Amino acid sequence: MTSDRDLIPVPLLVERRSTPGTATLDERTTLDAGPGTGSTARWLRAALGAATGLPLPDGPGPYAIRLRISAEVEREYGPEGYRLSTETADAAVVIEGGGPAGVFWGAQTLRQLLGPEAYRKAPVRAGGPVLPYVTIEDAPRFGWRGLLLDVSRHFLPKDDVLRYLDLLAAHKLNVFHFHLTDDQGWRIEIKRCPRLTEVGSWRARSKWGHRASPLWDDTPHGGFYTQDDIREIVAYAADRHITVVPEIDLPGHSQAAIAAYPELGNTDVVDTTALTVWNTWGVNPNVLAPTEAVLRFYEGVFEEVLDLFPSTFVHVGGDECPKDQWKASPAAQARIKELGVGDEEGLQSWFIRHFDRWLTARGRRLIGWDEILEGGLAEGAAVSSWRGYGGGIAAAEAGHDVVMCPEQQVYLDHRQAPGEDEPMPIGYVRTLEDVYRFEPVPPGLSPEAAAHILGTQANVWTEVMENRARIDYQAFPRLAAFAEVAWSALPAPGARDYAGFERRMDTHYRRLDALGVDYRPPTGPRPWQRRPGVVGRPLEGTPPIV
Numbered sequence: 001m002t003s004d005r006d007l008i009p010v011p012l013l014v015e016r017r018s019t020p021g022t023a024t025l026d027e028r029t030t031l032d033a034g035p036g037t038g039s040t041a042r043w044l045r046a047a048l049g050a051a052t053g054l055p056l057p058d059g060p061g062p063y064a065i066r067l068r069i070s071a072e073v074e075r076e077y078g079p080e081g082y083r084l085s086t087e088t089a090d091a092a093v094v095i096e097g098g099g100p101a102g103v104f105w106g107a108q109t110l111r112q113l114l115g116p117e118a119y120r121k122a123p124v125r126a127g128g129p130v131l132p133y134v135t136i137e138d139a140p141r142f143g144w145r146g147l148l149l150d151v152s153r154h155f156l157p158k159d160d161v162l163r164y165l166d167l168l169a170a171h172k173l174n175v176f177h178f179h180l181t182d183d184q185g186w187r188i189e190i191k192r193c194p195r196l197t198e199v200g201s202w203r204a205r206s207k208w209g210h211r212a213s214p215l216w217d218d219t220p221h222g223g224f225y226t227q228d229d230i231r232e233i234v235a236y237a238a239d240r241h242i243t244v245v246p247e248i249d250l251p252g253h254s255q256a257a258i259a260a261y262p263e264l265g266n267t268d269v270v271d272t273t274a275l276t277v278w279n280t281w282g283v284n285p286n287v288l289a290p291t292e293a294v295l296r297f298y299e300g301v302f303e304e305v306l307d308l309f310p311s312t313f314v315h316v317g318g319d320e321c322p323k324d325q326w327k328a329s330p331a332a333q334a335r336i337k338e339l340g341v342g343d344e345e346g347l348q349s350w351f352i353r354h355f356d357r358w359l360t361a362r363g364r365r366l367i368g369w370d371e372i373l374e375g376g377l378a379e380g381a382a383v384s385s386w387r388g389y390g391g392g393i394a395a396a397e398a399g400h401d402v403v404m405c406p407e408q409q410v411y412l413d414h415r416q417a418p419g420e421d422e423p424m425p426i427g428y429v430r431t432l433e434d435v436y437r438f439e440p441v442p443p444g445l446s447p448e449a450a451a452h453i454l455g456t457q458a459n460v461w462t463e464v465m466e467n468r469a470r471i472d473y474q475a476f477p478r479l480a481a482f483a484e485v486a487w488s489a490l491p492a493p494g495a496r497d498y499a500g501f502e503r504r505m506d507t508h509y510r511r512l513d514a515l516g517v518d519y520r521p522p523t524g525p526r527p528w529q530r531r532p533g534v535v536g537r538p539l540e541g542t543p544p545i546v
Contacts, residue, residue, distance in 0.1 A: 004016070004113065004132055004134045004136065005504070006112070006503075006504045006506075006507040006508070007109060007112050007113075007136075007504070008112070008171070008480050008483065008484055008501075008504055008505070008508050009171070009172055009483050009484040009486075009487035009488045010484060010488045010490075010501075010504070011109065011136050011137070011138035011488075012077075012137055012138045012139055012488070012489060013136065013137040013138070014134060014135075014136050015134065015135040015136075015137075016132070016133070016134055017133040017134065019133070021087065021132075021133045022130045022131060022132055022133065023086045023087040023092050023093070023130070023131045023133065024127075024128045024129070024130050024131070025048075025052065025054060025065075025092065025114070025128045025129050025130075025131070026054070026063075026127075026128035027054065027055070027128075028061075028063040029054055029056060029063050029064070029065065029092060029128070030056065030057050030058065030059040030060070030061055030063060030064045030065070031044060031045060031056050031057070031058055031059075031064065031065050031067070032058070032059060032060040032061070032064040032065065032066040032067065032091065033058070033067045034066075034067055034068040034069060035069065036069045036099070036100045036103075037067035037068065037069065037097075037100060037103045039100065039104070039239045039241075040067055040095075040100070040103045040104045040107050041058075041067060042239070043104070043107065043239065043240070044056065044065065044107055044110075047111065047118075048111065048114070048118060050120075050121050050122060051114075051117060051118045051119065051120050051121065051122070051123065052114075052118070052123055052128060052129055053122070053123040054128065060091075061091075062090055062091065062092070063091075063092050064091045064092060064093075065091070065092060065093040065095070065110070066090075066091040066093065066094045066095070067095050067097075067103050067107075068094070068095070068096045068097075068103070069096070069097055069098070069099060069100065069102075069103060070083070070096035070097065070098065072096075073096050073097060073098040073102060074098030074099060074102075075098075076098075076137075077098050077102070077137065077138070077139035078098050078099075078102075078139055078140075079097075079098045079099030079100075079101055079102055080097075080098065080099065080101045080102050080105060080139060080140050080143070080174075080241075081097070081098040081102050081137075081138060081139030081140075082095060082096060082097045082098070082102040082103060082105055082106035082109070082136075082137075082138055082139075083095070083096045083106070083135065083136070083137045083138075084096075084106045084109055084110060084134075084135065084136045084138075085134075085135045085136075086113075086131045086132065086133055086134055086135075087131075087133050092131075093110060093131065095107060095110065098139075100241065101174070101241040102139075104169075104240065104241045105138070105140075105172050105241075106136075106138075108169065108170060108172055109136060109138065110131075111170075112511070113131050113132065113134070114129040114130075114131065115129060115130075116507065116510035116511045116513070116514045117129070117514065118514075119170075119511050119514035119515050120514045140172065140174075140486070140487045141486065141487060141488060141489055141490075142440065142453075142454070142455030142456060142486050142487075143174075143454060143455055144174075144175050144403050144454040144455025144456065144457065145172065145173045145174050145175060145455055145456065145457075145483070145486035145487060146173065146174075146175030146176070146177050146245075146403065146405075146455065146456070146457030146458070146486075147164075147168055147173055147175070147176060147177065147457065147458050147459075147460065147475075147479065148177035148179055148247075148405070148457060148458070148459040148460060148461075149161070149164060149176065149177070149178065149179065149460050149462075149471075150179040150182070150459075150460060150461045150462045151178070151179060151180065151185075151187050151462070152179055152180065152181055152182035152183075152184050152185045152186075152187055152256075152462075153182065153184050153185070153281070153461065153462040153463045153465075154206075154221070154462040154463075154465055154466050154467070155185060155187060155201075155221065155222060155223035155224075156462075156468065156471070157223065158225060158229045158232070158233065160468045161225075161233055162232075162233065162236050163468075164176075164471075165233070165236055165237050165240055165242055166240070166515075167479075167515065167517070168240070168242055169240040169241075169242060170511075170515070171479060171480060171483035172483060172487050173242070173479075173483055173486065174241055174242050174243060175242065175243050175245060175455075175457065176237055176242050176243070176244045176245070177245045177247060177315065177457060177459075178233075178244055178245065178246050178247060179247045179249075179461075180225075180246055180247060180248060181247070181248050181249050181253070181254075181256065181257065182249055182253045182256065183253055183254065183255035183256055183277075183278040183284040183286070184203060184206075184255075184256065184277060184278050184279070184281075185200065185201055185202070185203060185221075185222055185223075185224075185256050185277060186200035186201050186224065186256040186257060186260065187201060187223070187224045187225055188224060188225055188227075188230060188246070188248075188305070188308075189224060189225065189226045189227050189229075189230075190300075190301050190304050191227070191304060192300050192304065193260070193261065193297070193300065193301065195260040195261060196256075196257060196260050196261070196301075197224040198260070199259055199260040199277070200256040200257055200259055200260035200277060201222045201223060201224040201256075201277075202220055202221070202222030202223075202277060203220065203221055203222060203276070203277040203278065203279045204220055204276065204277075204279060205217060205218045205219070205220065205221070205279050206219075206221050206279055206280075206466075207279060207280040207281055207463075208534060209424050209464060209531075209534040209535045209536060210281070210424065210426065210463075210464065210535050210536050210537045211280050211281040211282045211463075212535055212537065213534060213535035214535075215534060215535070216279075217466070222277075227304070227308060230308045230309075231308060234308065234309060234310070238310075243311050243313075244309060244311060245309075245311045245313050245314070245315055245367070246305055246308075246309045246311070246314060246315065247315035247316070247317060248298070248301060248302065248305060248314075248315070248316060248317070249316070249317030249318075249319075250288055250298060250316055250317055250318070250351060250355075251287050251288040251290070251318075251321050251348060251351045252283075252284070252287045252288075252317065252318075252319065252320050252321030252322065253284065253317055253319070253320065253321075254284075254286065254287060254288050255275060255277065255278045255284050255286045256277045256278070257288075258272050258275055258286055258288070259275045259276050259277050261297070262275065263293065264288055264289065264294055264297060265286055265287075265288065265289055265325075266286075266287070266289045266325040266326070266328075266329045266331070266332065267289070268329050268330055268331050269325050269328045269329045270286065270325065272286070281463040283320045283322060284322075285322050285324055285325060286325070287321050287322065287325055287326070288351075289329070289331065289332065290326065290331075290332055290335045290336075290347050290350070290351065291331070291335070295354060298355070299358060302314070302355070302358070302359070306362060306364065311364075312363075312364060312365050313364070313365050313366075313367045313382065314359055314364050314365070314366060314367070315366075315367050315368065315384070316352065316355050316366055316367075316368050317368060317369060318348070318351075318352050318368035318369050318371050318372040319368070319369035319370075319371045319386070320369075320371065321348055321371065323344035323345070323347075323348075326344045326347055327344060332344075332347065335347065341375070343375075345374050345375035346375045346376070347375075348371075348372075348374060348375055349372075349374065349375030349376045349377075349378070350375075352366070352368060352372045352378045352381065353376075353378040353379075356378035356379065356380055356381050360380055365380065365381075365382060366378060366380070366381045366382070367381065367382040367383070367384060367403070368381060368382075368383065368384065369383075369384050369386050370383050370384065370385045370386060370387055370390075370391025370392065370395070371391075373391055373394060373395060377395060377398065377400060381400060382395075382400060382401040382402065382403070382454070383395040383400055383401070383402050383403070384402075384403045384405055384457070385402055385403065385404050385405060385406060386405050386406065386407055386411075386459070387406070387407065387546070388406050388407070388408060388544070388545070388546030389404070389406055389442045389545065389546065390546050392404050392406075392442075392453070393442060393445060393449070395452070396445065396449035396450070396452040396453060397445075397446065397449045399452065400452060401452050401453075401454050402452055402453050402454060403453075403454050403455055403456065403457050404440040404441070404453060404455070404456045404457070405456060405457040405458065405459050406546075407427070407459070408428060408543035408544060408545070408546070409430065409434070409435070409438045409543070410430075410435065410438055410456070410457070410458040410459065410482060411427065411430075411458075411459050411461065412430075412458050412459065412460050412474050412475050412478055412479065412482075413426050413427070413459075413460060413461045413462070413463070413464065413465065413474055414426055414427030414428055414429075414430045415427060415428075415429055415430070415536070415538060416429070416430065416431060416432070416474075416478065416520055417429060417431065417524065418538075419524075420532075421524055421525050421530055422525065422530075422536075422538075423464075423470070423473070423525060423529060423530050423531035423534070423536075424464035424531050424534050424535075424536040425536035425537075425538040426463075426464060426536050426537050426538070427537070427538070427539050427543075428539045428540075428541070428542070428543040429538075430478070430543075432477055432478055432481050432502075432505075432522075433481075433498050435458075435478045435481040435482050435485070436481040436484065436485065436496060436498055436501055437493040437494070437496055437498070438456075438482070438485050438493070439485075439492070439493050440453060440455065440456035440485065440486070441453050455486060456482075456485065456486050458475075458478070458479060458482045460474060460475055464534075464536065468518075469518040469529075472517050472518035472519060473518055473519065473520050473525070473529050474520075475519075476512060476517050476518075476519035476520065477505060477508070477509070477512070477519050477520065477522075480505065480508055480512075481501065484501065505522075509521075509522075
């Protein structure tokens with residue numbers, strides 16, 4: 001049993017019984033699933049059934065785990081809110097959600113209450129798990145609680161992606177931003193454009209460490225997800241009430257696509273037939289040509305993407321698009337005059353506005369990195385504010401929806417501590433406490449603008465994360481702190497009880513151990529987690545608030 005005092009994210013309200021006691025789940029325990037709760041019942045039977053060895057058959061009764069959707073809970077807490085009570089008059093556990101998602105998040109809390117052993121795949125203790133007598137009422141602060149996973153720089157096999165969806169669910173995160181294309185690899189099958197994966201999903205070698213490193217990994221690297229893989233990932237996420245937001249990057253970060261289809265590039269200034277999938281990191285000068293043919297090509301790509309992803313939002317990147325080739329290209333300069341967009345910034349805005357209209361016509365919404373503000377923000381577009389708070393503030397004040405993910409605060413590829421032991425150290429030090437004290441809504445934002453903050457997202461860019469274990473190390477335990485920031489109604493950053501969070505993390509580390517997460521221990525990296533001699537790019541001092 002875990003104390004209700006050890007829950008992460010911390011819930012809104014915990015009411016402990018005046019008479020202490022515990023309830024036990026045993027062979028008599030059943031699942032009583034009301035309408036709309038079937039996916040949570042299936043998840044509970046799979047997860048808790050494996051961990052406890054209990055069959056958890058269907059049926060009501062005094063020993064049941066009862067799942068219900070409640071109009072009362074929805075009125076008070078919204079569709080993602082829930083109420084969980086143990087040892088009620090007619091059931092062992094009652095979880096009432098404002099909607100199906102609320103029931104599922106209540107089931108995540110139930111699992112935490114059962115103890116770290118509930119996260120294992122087979123029983124490790126004799127006897128049924130024990131629950132404290134408690135009532136918990138809870139709801140999220142933000143509707144967008146996300147994690148970006150970059151599978152372009154380093155490919156992550158499908159089963160590892162499914163594992164990460166389980167880790168998001170365990171932390172009540174509900175958006176998976178799937179970064180599928182970049183200069184270093186195209187990771188999604190597009191049937192009408194087979195060379196995107198035949199050519200664009202593999203590179204001959206990879207830079208080892210930061211781009212300034214002299215080291216290379218000469219093993220060819222690559223991989224991609226078939227369309228059935230994508231369908232499986234999306235369905236698996238949906239069962240866990242997670243929305244998968246795909247990202248297809250344009251007009252920059254496109255060398256993998258240009259390597260596959262050279263006509264997509266600025267052929268009048270560079271021999272695009274000589275380009276290969278990029279094998280190093282950084283901002284790439286090879287960008288898409290501003291032609292009607294390129295628009296038609298990517299419309300075809302997006303048609304297949306929309307068939308695979310039901311997400312309202314589709315991410316189009318829009319970041320880090322150098323304008324040098326457009327400045328040097330007679331064709332691009334003629335296009336600027338023809339379109340009347342003024343300059344190269346206007347040309348990038350033209351790209352984004354085109355796909356904003358195209359997606360809107362199909363019932364979707366465009367979201368892009370905050371560079372899409374340059375040259376004029378596309379009407380209806382939402383912004384992922386990554387370079388700091390500034391882009392998000394400007395967008396929100398202009399009436400656009402925003403997801404706050406400033407690199408100075410929640411880029412989890414940035415190092416977790418000073419010193420030479422941190423593997424391939426990148427960026428400013430962002431400790432567990434730093435992430436816990438991150439505030440997604442900047443002070444001084446007007447109430448009208450603050451209403452446009454959809455939520456927040458932590459980003460995992462994988463240039464220096466070559467496999468699942470490295471991703472685990474960079475993401476955890478900080479993702480647990482981020483999850484509490486995104487879910488819980490915390491006080492102002494300086495008033496947050498970090499000591500209490502650290503105490504709750506003592507139990508949470510045991511949950512992560514049971515899940516096989518290769519997190520960074522509080523005392524520092526284990527010997528096999530270090531990468532001695534591999535160059536990073538550490539930045540010293542306190543990150544600027546911009």
